[in-house]
Amino acid sequence: MSQLTPDRQRQMLRQMLTIRRFEERASEGFRAGEIYGVVHAYSGEEAVAVGVCATLTDRDKIISNHRGHGHCIAKGADLDRMMAELFGRADGYCKGKGGSMHIADFKIGMLGANGIVAGGISIITGAGLAAQMDGEGAVAVGFFGDGASNAGPFHESINIAAGWKLPVVYVCENNQWAVNVPAAESVPTPNVADRAAGYGIPGVIVDGNDVFAVYEAAAAAVARARAGEGPTLIEAKTYRHRPHTERIDQPDARPKEEVARWLEPDRDPIPRLIARLQAQQGQLSDQELAEMEAAVQADIARAVAFAKASPFPTLASALDDVFAA
């Protein structure tokens, strides 16, 4: 990774660790009843959000889906306000009115999670249209899953983006399962990326658990978009470590051996990155790793404290923000 300095590589590890620990704490909070809304954990897929967002600048836009915490963190969202939103507090990103599936931070170009599968794909295409009209080289990146690639907006949006050469990067996180149905039963082609051929755009398959591979694929797609050459479809093959949601009675039809295999250190994106950095002379000492882990845990603890200290929204606020003045 010649473009990425050792510092940058360590930052990427720290972001991935932050996402993992955030999700672990959110799951814990859900089980403890502190967080009463649904939580879809991104654990296991961290390399995709971090690898892609490492290629973006502040002016670039992203959109997310129901499994959106990782995308927010990778784009630079504030952990305190994220956690406060999950706790349903007034200082949350959405003042406690959005919850996990609607966290947005328009100031950093995070146009929101979206609770409707495929709902964000056309919106991010519109951000691409706006970027093209602005003509200042910004790009728009849409994150969605394998399931969304079967839905109409996937086709409608990519068809338009390809025709109009919009600066959009479509990132399909293929975690291989819908809630309980294998993606292979729903996607008739071997790869989601194969569908790119139908729009005459590049379809790139990448190991979604290798953050540097994701980074390289995204960097090429972003460069292509900035150059006005149009969109790219990236399929990042990955796996979710957790069931679809953190509900205690959430059924999980995935074979236990399959899940266990993906949790092993040679597949889990975080141990893989640690091993890689440690194998490179001087990139990451044991002490640096321990300090990083402690710092991340402190960030999460601070976010939880912030959330708990924040008041619940006032009842009067329920009627605010329906219409803009």
Add this chain to the structure above:
Amino acid sequence: MATDILMPALSPTMTEGKLAKWLVKEGDVVKAGDLLAEIETDKATMEVEAVDEGTIGKIVVAEGAEGVAVNAVIAVLVADGEAAPSDAGDAPKSDKPSDDEDEAPKSDKPKGDAPKSDAPTSAAPPPASPRVAAAPKPISLAPMSEAAAAEAKFYENTKSLTVREALRDAMAEEMRRDEMVFLMGEEVAEYQGAYKVSQGLLDEFGPRRVIDTPITEHGFTGIGVGAAFDGLKPIVEFMTFNFAMQAMDQIINSAAKTLYMSGGQMGCPIVFRGPNGAASRVAAQHSQCYASWYAHCPGLIVMAPYSAGDAKGMLKAAIRNPNPVIFLENEMLYGQTFEVPVDEDYVTPIGRARVLREGKDVTITAFSLMCRDALAAADQLASEGIEAEVIDLRTLRPLDTETIITSVRKTNRIVSVEEGWPYAGIGAEIAATMMEQAFDWLDAPVLRVTGKDVPMPYAANLEKLALPQVADIVAAAKAVCYR
């Protein structure tokens, strides 16, 4: 504005045909839907209908001509008064709002080189189809408040425009005023709109701001929403609102809710516009009124203009508003002419109804095309000694309950008219509002005149039966007056 009447195609492969017969002559006044000519190929024959109202200014291709190319100009339609012979009995002109219920359209337009008729439909033949049950009535402004008076002031200087032209002018003026405004939709650019509403916009603003989309409602609606999230102000045209159902997720889940869901971070300044309601003989999937569907949803403003003046003023208001606006037009009204304020600053206030006609005996509320029928019903009622007050709701959300209640306090009776289905319709909302806020003033139950509770049938006689008719409104008004 002169409109070219083009040689139509009977099929996608037809390139030329014979102009078999003219059914009109130069100088004839026609309305939308009137038969103009018969054309034929070796395979079939077809009648050409007028899309707009106006006067046949010139017949370009003579009867019997063969090998007439598709899209060749066969005749020129001029707006009444532009170049056509005048009807003898010009209606009296009025320059100011008046309570006179039979007031003719106002005209302050400088007189051009041709005589002018201000009563365009007075000389027209009787309606040939159910969709032109009554001629459009002139609007009589009846100020009920300062807002109405302020609005009336703009009507002191007007020009005659069709609803189609008024909508186009509204978009053009707002696009000149604000670089962020752009138009997208199916066939809006090169073809200038399936109903020719965007005429001239591509020429003036170029393909960057007037964008043809593929036939992909969910896609381009979401794209509009995403562009709005990024600071632009899109106008999204639906070829008809029937097709917007494909995009309902984006309209409701994204456009209407994001301001709230994001804790006030980002709203969605966007206008969704296009024809709504029954056209004629296109059956169930192409004939329905979406007013109550959208009005049900918090976060959406819903507007439905009747007159050209409101079409312009309300669309300008919609474009300037920071919220998502559903702007319901009507195909039957596109070609109708009304007086429109000349002042480009005329912006209709959102959430204000307009009293189209004052009366003391019964209140009739309507919107969009139904205003025409409500006014016709009021005429008929007047002849039977019942003075109806007709209110054009204009904005369906937020609803101007103040104007309605003020009227009901005077008349103590109200009939709601809408083209849509009765169940959970706009009339149901008005009835509930009257129960809650005007109960003590009512001397009769609120009655609703609505479309029938069935999908729209195709056959002309059944279609007419399914739609509210003037006679239905008259009967309802008499019923609440116990007459």
